[in-house]
Amino acid sequence: MTLKQRIAHVHQKVSEACERVGRSPEEINIVAVTKYVSTEQTARVLDEGILHIGENRWQNAKPKWEALGERGVWHFIGQLQSNKVKDVIGKFAYIHSLDRLSLARELERQAAAADLTVKAFVQVNISGEASKSGMPPEETFEFLRQTELLPHIEVVGLMTMAPLDGDAEAARPVFRGLRELRDELNARGACSRPIEHLSMGMSGDFEVAIEEGATWLRLGSILVGKEED
Template identity: 35%
Template sequence: MSSIADNIGSVTRRIQKATLKAGRDPGSVRLLAVSKTRQPDELRVAANAGQVAFGENYLQEALDKIEALKDLDQIEWHFIGPIQSNKTRQIAEMFAWVHSVDRLKIARRLSEQRPPGFPPLNLCLQVNINDEDSKSGCTLSELPELVDEIGDLPNVKLRGLMAIPDPDQSEADLRMSFRKLANTLRELKRASPEAGPMDTLSMGMSDDLEIAIAEGATWVRVGTALFGARPSKHSQS
């Protein structure tokens, strides 16, 4: 049975190979370890093996891990789950990135609640790229206005877009979903150059990271390939 450290090495090599194959600069794609339901000791092993960025979906679970691992200064915490309005203060205080902003109200609260002296909170707008009823995210038509409005907020930095395409699509359709998100980001950058760096595409997971990288991903969110299959039951706090 492979170890977490071995798995990190394997996934890192996959990312490097896919990046080179796509003709992109080495280091232009970062690995976000999706660590929901994982124990702090597993994250500690991953951090000691060189993993820096960890993505959490459930706030209370994440806060418990942040406390348990507070001695590891190198960890960069990303929030990637749905956001309730009453949870924004702790997210604004404890995370470096939020990948799952889908409306202005949430972005405004994160900006207002970011503590003084902290660097701007990096935001990605979550897009419901396949218009799935069961998925969170804003629509493509809502994006231009959201980008303009969030660009005016003082304590956040709009970095780009995130999507979770339907995994049951064919490979060709999945590729087109990733390409659609990448094209959308390029159009937004042209239309709103003052909105921020807009340099981030958070897309691709364990089974499809090569396709996502070929289409422009800068963050790939990987859980199973690093930590193994998730526990079958999880109670969200």
């Protein structure tokens, strides 16, 4: 399929998943994960009206951001080391992988110096897999209470990764767990404003993620494909 056809296919699948559970497609935001494609292909994605671009390493994102940064909204979706915060601050509007207080404090320091606010998703290891990044669910309440003290960080949601070796249905309990955690944290008043968003769902399981409450999808191959002529 061409890029245009892939995008149309994804939008159709999003609409169908929303219809199954009584949601509106307008609730769903799509991040095009471009880490495996070139600057030229990333430009084509933007040309097709996809606004949000996701990258997981600054060294790979750098040439794309330098060429196209003003055209899209950039999301850092990979694990972020504290000493790399200086590279992403002011370039990526959203960080999807806030998973420890030391990182939050460095983001705060750099954001304060730049006089900006970073929108962040707290990454939670719902599945409990040792190979997955993210904090244990039981630590999120206290973490959010601490993060509330950092005025240049705005926690907009939670993020999780589903098991990579399972089918889409195997991911359902993980996605449901993140939604239930969000609802619990909101009921307990973890943040001064309710946590709204759930960043979950990738190319192989995004329909299930929508059914379980996802508001941000991180889509790579199914959306941006491979390099086109």
